[in-house]
Amino acid sequence: MSESKKFIVTIGREYGSGGRIIGKKLAEALGVNFYDNEVIDMIVSKSGLTNETVKKLDGQRTSSFLYSTFMSTQTAPLSDKIFFAQSKVIKELAEKESFVIVGRCGDYVLKDVENCLNIFIYAPMEDRIKRIQEVYDEKLNNYESYIKKQDKKRSDYYNYFTPNKWGDRSNYHLMIDSSIGIDSTVKMLLGVLEALNGGEE
Amino acid sequence: MSESKKFIVTIGREYGSGGRIIGKKLAEALGVNFYDNEVIDMIVSKSGLTNETVKKLDGQRTSSFLYSTFMSTQTAPLSDKIFFAQSKVIKELAEKESFVIVGRCGDYVLKDVENCLNIFIYAPMEDRIKRIQEVYDEKLNNYESYIKKQDKKRSDYYNYFTPNKWGDRSNYHLMIDSSIGIDSTVKMLLGVLEALNGGEE
Numbered sequence: 001m002s003e004s005k006k007f008i009v010t011i012g013r014e015y016g017s018g019g020r021i022i023g024k025k026l027a028e029a030l031g032v033n034f035y036d037n038e039v040i041d042m043i044v045s046k047s048g049l050t051n052e053t054v055k056k057l058d059g060q061r062t063s064s065f066l067y068s069t070f071m072s073t074q075t076a077p078l079s080d081k082i083f084f085a086q087s088k089v090i091k092e093l094a095e096k097e098s099f100v101i102v103g104r105c106g107d108y109v110l111k112d113v114e115n116c117l118n119i120f121i122y123a124p125m126e127d128r129i130k131r132i133q134e135v136y137d138e139k140l141n142n143y144e145s146y147i148k149k150q151d152k153k154r155s156d157y158y159n160y161f162t163p164n165k166w167g168d169r170s171n172y173h174l175m176i177d178s179s180i181g182i183d184s185t186v187k188m189l190l191g192v193l194e195a196l197n198g199g200e201e
Numbered sequence: 202m203s204e205s206k207k208f209i210v211t212i213g214r215e216y217g218s219g220g221r222i223i224g225k226k227l228a229e230a231l232g233v234n235f236y237d238n239e240v241i242d243m244i245v246s247k248s249g250l251t252n253e254t255v256k257k258l259d260g261q262r263t264s265s266f267l268y269s270t271f272m273s274t275q276t277a278p279l280s281d282k283i284f285f286a287q288s289k290v291i292k293e294l295a296e297k298e299s300f301v302i303v304g305r306c307g308d309y310v311l312k313d314v315e316n317c318l319n320i321f322i323y324a325p326m327e328d329r330i331k332r333i334q335e336v337y338d339e340k341l342n343n344y345e346s347y348i349k350k351q352d353k354k355r356s357d358y359y360n361y362f363t364p365n366k367w368g369d370r371s372n373y374h375l376m377i378d379s380s381i382g383i384d385s386t387v388k389m390l391l392g393v394l395e396a397l398n399g400g401e402e
Contacts, residue, residue: 004203054316068336068397095213118313118382120370122370122371124371167370168320169370169376170325172378173377173378173380173381174375174376174377174378174381175370175373175375175376175377176374176375176376177370177373177374177375179374180318180374180375180393180397181396181397183396184393184396184397185393187396188389188392188393188396191388191389191392191393191395191396192381192389192392194382194392195382195385195388195389195392196381196382196385
């Protein structure tokens with residue numbers, strides 16, 4: 001990655017690992033756009049789907065049975081249409097600018113794009129519980145069970161829309177346990193981008 | 202990690218990923234010892250086992266059947282004795298000095314040691330094949346099958362001697378795809394240690 005070259009950082013993350021805030025801080029430090037919900041808004045404006053419908057269905061995967069039924073009629077389910085629209089938007093952005101994107105199967109969607117660094121953020125369960133208690137301020141009966149359910153949703157979504165397995169190291173250039181610290185992780189990522197920028201071997 | 206504080210970097214790695222050379226270069230850059238075969242030599246001198254016997258058995262796991270048989274007689278198999286001796290040596294080193302260690306289930310052996318950064322290095326299969334062809338200069342009929350067998354050995358060894366799963370992200374602070382470049386990986390790790398050194402939040 002040369003100084004003037006476009007680059008993209010995609011971030012996948014366990015729920016409560018701080019992956020989103022890491023992405024946001026990284027984008028700020030790099031002076032590039034950060035994409036998350038903004039992407040939905042763009043899809044909406046491009047696809048003509050109402051904001052509400054998209055928000056409702058976004059992130060939900062169609063059950064296998066429904067999927068088969070839909071596919072047998074040659075009509076893609078709405079969640080697939082949304083995903084395809086999302087992917088189109090993300091790919092178009094990648095042609096124009098450097099950015100950091102969290103979620104949205106970014107690593108897979110941008111698999112053919114050059115200078116794309118794919119990151120996965122995780123953390124020990126106790127750190128994630130602490131984070132959702134302190135930072136997200138969520139009050140729950142069973143934090144661990146809730147976190148696992150959120151991870152399951154992310155994993156199902158990723159595994160449905162890509163041929164890969166969520167969280168599998170082969171999808172990512174770098175996997176970081178954020179318990180080393182949010183700011184340390186951001187610093188590290190800045191260092192990585194600088195190291196890659198400097199050329200090699 | 203403060204400047205004067207002791208620190209340890211443990212490296213687990215896929216076969217052919219360049220994990221060993223990354224560890225060696227990192228230790229050189231940090232000005233600390235690098236442990237790999239040296240550890241065996243120390244074990245030998247401490248345990249009284251002959252160099253040859255240790256080298257032959259080192260890295261081999263006893264089959265489950267043999268293990269059960271041995272355990273039923275309350276006598277630990279030689280490979281277990283070697284592992285325990287290795288662990289003892291590694292823990293003693295960790296009390297005295299900073300170092301980088303590759304393999305030897307270092308992350309698990311040193312799980313109770315402060316300032317221990319656990320790394321796992323991996324790489325796409327095509328990169329690993331290229332590496333063992335070019336760097337290791339190994340001539341084989343089926344590189345992929347050979348690499349998978351070597352990984353299987355490492356995985357079996359780790360999974361036998363620890364309660365954890367080799368390559369599982371929960372064991373490591375950082376997992377790096379070395380296809381971003383050997384020198385870039387070393388630079389990154391130096392950056393990580395510096396970031397951790399700088400304190401946080």
